[in-house]
Amino acid sequence: MSRVAETFARLQAEGAKALIPFITAGDPQPGLTVELMQGLVEGGADIIELGVPFSDPMADGPVIQRASERALAHKVGLRQVLDMVAEFRRTNTTTPVVLMGYLNPLCAMGYEAFARRAREAGVDGVLTVDCPPEEAAELSQALMDQDLDPVFLIAPTTPAERIREIGHHARGYVYYVSLKGVTGAGNLDIDDVARKIAALREEIRVPIGVGFGIRDAETARALSVTADAIVVGSRLVQEIEAATSETAKERLTRLVASLKAAIN
Amino acid sequence: MGQYDLPDARGHFGPYGGVYVAETLMAALDELKAEYARAKADPAFWQEYHYELKHFVGRPSPIYHAKRWSEKLGGAQIYLKREDLNHTGAHKVNNTIGQALLARRMGKKRVIAETGAGQHGVASATVAARYGMECVVYMGAEDVKRQAPNVFRMKLLGATVVPVESGSKTLKDALNEAMRDWVTNVDSTFYILGTAAGPHPYPMLVRDFQRIIGLEAIEQMQEMAGRQPDMVVACVGGGSNAIGIFHPYVDVDGVRLVGVEAGGDGVETGRHAAPLSAGKPGVLHGFRSYLMQDEDGQIIETHSVSAGLDYPGVGPEHSLLKDIGRAEYVAINDDEALKAFEDCCRLEGIIPALESSHALAQAAKIAPTMSKDQIILVNLSGRGDKDINTVAGLMGITL
Numbered sequence: 239m240s241r242v243a244e245t246f247a248r249l250q251a252e253g254a255k256a257l258i259p260f261i262t263a264g265d266p267q268p269g270l271t272v273e274l275m276q277g278l279v280e281g282g283a284d285i286i287e288l289g290v291p292f293s294d295p296m297a298d299g300p301v302i303q304r305a306s307e308r309a310l311a312h313k314v315g316l317r318q319v320l321d322m323v324a325e326f327r328r329t330n331t332t333t334p335v336v337l338m339g340y341l342n343p344l345c346a347m348g349y350e351a352f353a354r355r356a357r358e359a360g361v362d363g364v365l366t367v368d369c370p371p372e373e374a375a376e377l378s379q380a381l382m383d384q385d386l387d388p389v390f391l392i393a394p395t396t397p398a399e400r401i402r403e404i405g406h407h408a409r410g411y412v413y414y415v416s417l418k419g420v421t422g423a424g425n426l427d428i429d430d431v432a433r434k435i436a437a438l439r440e441e442i443r444v445p446i447g448v449g450f451g452i453r454d455a456e457t458a459r460a461l462s463v464t465a466d467a468i469v470v471g472s473r474l475v476q477e478i479e480a481a482t483s484e485t486a487k488e489r490l491t492r493l494v495a496s497l498k499a500a501i502n
Numbered sequence: 503m504g505q506y507d508l509p510d511a512r513g514h515f516g517p518y519g520g521v522y523v524a525e526t527l528m529a530a531l532d533e534l535k536a537e538y539a540r541a542k543a544d545p546a547f548w549q550e551y552h553y554e555l556k557h558f559v560g561r562p563s564p565i566y567h568a569k570r571w572s573e574k575l576g577g578a579q580i581y582l583k584r585e586d587l588n589h590t591g592a593h594k595v596n597n598t599i600g601q602a603l604l605a606r607r608m609g610k611k612r613v614i615a616e617t618g619a620g621q622h623g624v625a626s627a628t629v630a631a632r633y634g635m636e637c638v639v640y641m642g643a644e645d646v647k648r649q650a651p652n653v654f655r656m657k658l659l660g661a662t663v664v665p666v667e668s669g670s671k672t673l674k675d676a677l678n679e680a681m682r683d684w685v686t687n688v689d690s691t692f693y694i695l696g697t698a699a700g701p702h703p704y705p706m707l708v709r710d711f712q713r714i715i716g717l718e719a720i721e722q723m724q725e726m727a728g729r730q731p732d733m734v735v736a737c738v739g740g741g742s743n744a745i746g747i748f749h750p751y752v753d754v755d756g757v758r759l760v761g762v763e764a765g766g767d768g769v770e771t772g773r774h775a776a777p778l779s780a781g782k783p784g785v786l787h788g789f790r791s792y793l794m795q796d797e798d799g800q801i802i803e804t805h806s807v808s809a810g811l812d813y814p815g816v817g818p819e820h821s822l823l824k825d826i827g828r829a830e831y832v833a834i835n836d837d838e839a840l841k842a843f844e845d846c847c848r849l850e851g852i853i854p855a856l857e858s859s860h861a862l863a864q865a866a867k868i869a870p871t872m873s874k875d876q877i878i879l880v881n882l883s884g885r886g887d888k889d890i891n892t893v894a895g896l897m898g899i900t901l
Contacts, residue, residue, distance in 0.1 A: 293801040294674060294786060296681045297524040303668055315798030341522060341785045346799030368522045368785065372512060393526035395688060400528065418526055419686040 241334040241362045242387050242410040245284055246445045246466065255462040255501045257282055258447055259494050260338065260471030261478065262289035262305035263322055264314030270483060271322045277487035279333050281494025287365070287469060290319050290339030297367045299422035301472040304479070316343040316352070320359040327360035336363035336389055336410070341377075349380040356386060363387035363410045371407045378407060391415055392442075394434060401441045411445040411467060414438065419450065422472025426451040428460045435464040455500035462501035470497055506752050508819070513702020513789075516825065518818035521701045523681075523788045530688045535703045537608050542710075547603065554599045555714065558632065559589045561596075563715075565722045565879070571849045571866070578872035580865050581731065582882040583719050583747060586854065592884030593715060593743045594625035598694055600711035602629040605692035612636040612687065615694045616680040618645055618673035618739065619810035619857065620652025621884055622696030627661035629694075637661040640679040642672040645809045652888050670803045673739075673813045677787050697740025698817035701788030705817050712746025719879060720750055731879035732872070733758040737860040738778070738831065739810050741817035743883035749819075752828060761820060762864045764806035765833035775804035777816050778824050778831040791818045807836040807892065808856035810884075834860040834867075842866055843886065843893065855884035856892065 239247070249256050259278045263271050271288075278286055291309035295302060316339075323335050337356065344352050344366065356364065364381055366374070371390060378388040387410030392401060395418065404412065416431045417423055431448060438446055448461050449469025458468045474490060481489045513519045521531060541547040555561040564587065568580040585593040598615075605613055613635050617623030623639040630637030639656055643665040646653055656663050669675040677700075684693045698708040716734075723730050734751055736744035738761040748759045766774035774780065777792040784793040786801060794802045794814035806812045823829035834842075839856060842863035846854045854862060858881070865880045872878070886893075894901050 292799075293669065294678050296678045296787070297526075297685065299682070300668075307668075310800065315800065317798065342793070342795065342801070343799035345784050346795060346797065367524050368788070370521065370523070370525055370528055373520050373522055391525040393524070393528070395526055395529040397529055404525075415524075415526055418688055420682045423686065425686075 240385060240387060240410065241332070242285065245334055246411065249284060255465070256284040256447070256467035257494065257498045257501060258285045258287055258467050258469040259283045259474050260287040260289060260469060261474055262291060262302060262309050263319040264291055264309030264312050265305040265475065266308050266478060266483065266486070268312050268314050268318060270486060272325045273487050274490055275326050276329065277491040278494055279330060281491040282498030283333065283494055285334045285336060285467070287336045287338045287471070288319065288323065290316055290337055290343055292340040292343060295340065297420055299420040299472060301422045301475050305475045316347055320355050320361070323361050324359040334362040335360065336365055337361055338365040339367065341366050341369045344377065349377050353380040353384040353386060357384035361386060363389045365389040365413060367391070371404055374407065382409070389413055392438065394418055401438060405442045408442070408444050411447050412442055413469065414446055414448045414465070415450045416448050417451050421450055423451045426457065428457065431461060432464045455496050458497050459500040468497070468501055508822070509702060509706055513706065515818045515822040517783070518791050518821040519702055519705055519789050521788065522785045522790065523701045524685060526685045526688065531701055531703070537604060538703055538707055541604060541607060551600055551603060555596065559595050559599065560587065561714065562718045562722070563587050565719065565726060567726070568850050571845060572869065574849060575866055575869040577869040577874065578732070578876040578878045579874065580869060581877060581879045583715060583879060585715060585743065585881060585883045586852070586858070586885035590625045590628050591887065592621040592625065592855065593712060593746060594622045594696060595628065596714055596746070597696065597708050597711040597742060598622070598625040598629045601692070601694045601707065602633050602635070605635065606633055608692060610690065610692035612691045613694050614638045614640065614680050614683050614691055615696060616640045616673065616676040617696060618676070618812055619808065620645065620649040620656065620888060621810060623661070623663070624652050624655050624659070626694045627656040627659035630661060631659045638683065639663050640666050640676040640683070642670070642676045643667050644671040645673065648809050648892060649888055650891065672804070673809070674801065697742040698745045698819060699740045699787060699789060699791070699815060705789065705819055708742050709745045709749055709819065712742050713749050715743065715746040715881060716748065716750030719747060723879065727877060730754055730757055731877040733760060733878045735760045735762060735861045735865050735878060736881040737762045737811060737857050737883060738816060738820060739764070739775070739813045739857065740815070741820045743881050745817055745819055747881045748823070748829060759823070759829035760864060761829055761831040762860045763831060763833045764808060764811035764860060765835035766805035768835050769833045773805040774833060775806040775812050775814065776833040777814060778820060779833045783821065786815050789818050791815055791821045807839060808860065810855070810857040811860065832864060834863045838863040840893070840896065852882070853886040854882055855886045856889045858883045
């Protein structure tokens with residue numbers, strides 16, 4: 239069983255929901271990323287989504303765009319991100335790490351080389367924002383050959399037949415995009431999301447996470463009633479932005495703990 | 503070469519093209535694909551498109567024999583396809599008319615567009631005014647500075663121009679921001695993409711609306727010269743004017759197709775915008791194609807005197823035409839383009855766009871190596887009024 243599946247199985251046995259915090263690797267500086275990941279775990283993270291910086295983050299709002307730009311200013315690319323995961327694995331062998339980013343850095347490394355190196359580094363899953371199932375066959379195969387989970391998005395606009403198709407390809411969990419918009423947007427409708435997630439259960443066998451625009455403990459709590467996992471990204475990146483290198487870990491840990499407390 | 507019928511049903515031109523977007527946009531692209539399939543089969547749609555091109559744009563655009571310049575160069579005869587004479591001053595309007603008619607069919611009241619030089623922004627603002635739609639144009643903050651006259655034109659036409667401050671503040675960042683708007687307002691909004699790039703069906707759609715250039719040229723060359731040109735030359739940024747003139751010629755034997763990328767300071771300096779000349783395949787803005795990128799797969803900043811060519815990718819069909827050898831792609835540097843700009847002004851009485859000046863420079867370079875009875879057809883894709891501030895600046899003159 240994969241680390242992601244084990245995590246969800248354990249939480250389900252406990253009657254608990256997963257908290258999946260997102261941070262961008264290399265933000266605000268590469269030396270801090272492993273420490274921040276450890277801080278997320280201390281706060282109660284069940285899975286970590288680690289953003290791979292990209293020069294053109296089309297699906298991201300201004301907060302994560304800035305995080306990407308800060309990381310790129312320190313020349314953090316996919317290779318450095320994999321090194322960070324390997325370093326994190328020296329002290330943590332239980333918390334799944336899912337890389338989240340865009341396809342081109344993976345193309346540049348080559349899918350098979352990437353999957354092998356990701357596996358060696360201790361990565362558990364990969365979510366490629368701009369690679370829908372139609373174009374994902376080759377990448378998904380390379381990932382699954384290395385026992386990595388290809389994680390897919392489902393959007394409010396995804397029609398029923400596509401949901402079935404995505405359910406067929408998804409491993410680990412699916413990520414339900416809670417709103418029409420970019421990451422960190424402010425137009426989330428809790429009741430609508432709850433209805434959609436209930437409907438997804440018909441077609442989706444893997445756990446369902448929900449994210450995009452979850453900014454506070456109250457929203458996280460409300461959505462955790464129906465979802466299996468809550469993803470919080472922009473709000474955490476804002477916390478990093480507002481902190482200094484000395485205070486970032488502590489502030490992140492505290493915020494994650496408050497979110498974790500809210501969903502359980 | 504025959505049997506050239508691309509893209510396939512999923513938008514692939516060989517290994518290029520495709521649909522690489524976030525899930526939220528997939529349904530909208532499917533809807534657009536389905537509506538275009540219906541429109542394509544509807545004679546009334548094309549009737550209106552051609553009516554608009556004739557009465558609103560002023561088509562057909564003429565072909566002009568640049569005799570003085572040809573004589574001076576002493577080789578092949580240079581003919582110009584005068585897209586600069588279109589309403590709004592460039593080829594861009596052929597596409598915006600087509601897409602606006604689609605938007606209307608789909609009941610969308612709000613259109614958005616990205617723009618580099620501002621030509622596509624102006625063409626979008628123009629059709630939005632013409633059809634009574636709200637229009638928002640995203641433009642890199644750097645380009646807003648370089649292309650002030652076009653910014654003001656868009657505003658006069660009632661559009662909102664949003665300067666984009668992220669990334670390199672040029673065309674690619676404007677495209678990112680337009681995509682972000684679309685993903686947020688996907689129910690109400692039609693994205694008028696300006697070049698033959700982006701996720702399927704855009705490369706096909708834009709090509710089909712720009713093919714009019716090549717279709718007219720085939721008829722006009724026959725009338726004027728009694729035969730087809732030996733070579734067709736067009737500048738390539740995203741590549742919409744080039745694919746528009748190339749596509750009808752792909753199956754015509756004996757016609758060399760030459761695309762001209764922006765060499766900036768010189769391809770060897772790394773400061774350029776020539777992905778087909780010096781890039782490698784990757785995925786950006788929803789499609790797979792040649793891209794300017796570093797070894798980590800990050801997109802590299804581009805450099806060109808012409809804002810409209812300042813783009814790190816290129817339409818997927820050009821990548822295929824390069825790989826199969828049906829078209830050749832070369833790069834022209836800033837200084838060569840500026841020289842052609844001046845020559846065209848002085849010798850022919852035509853102020854060409856800096857983008858089109860790259861194609862003119864390639865023609866001027868190659869014409870002397872050809873015989874006097876050979877013909878080069880250059881797509882003069884736009885007029886240069888928008889560029890006079892840039893050129894004056896380079897000459898050290900403040901207007």
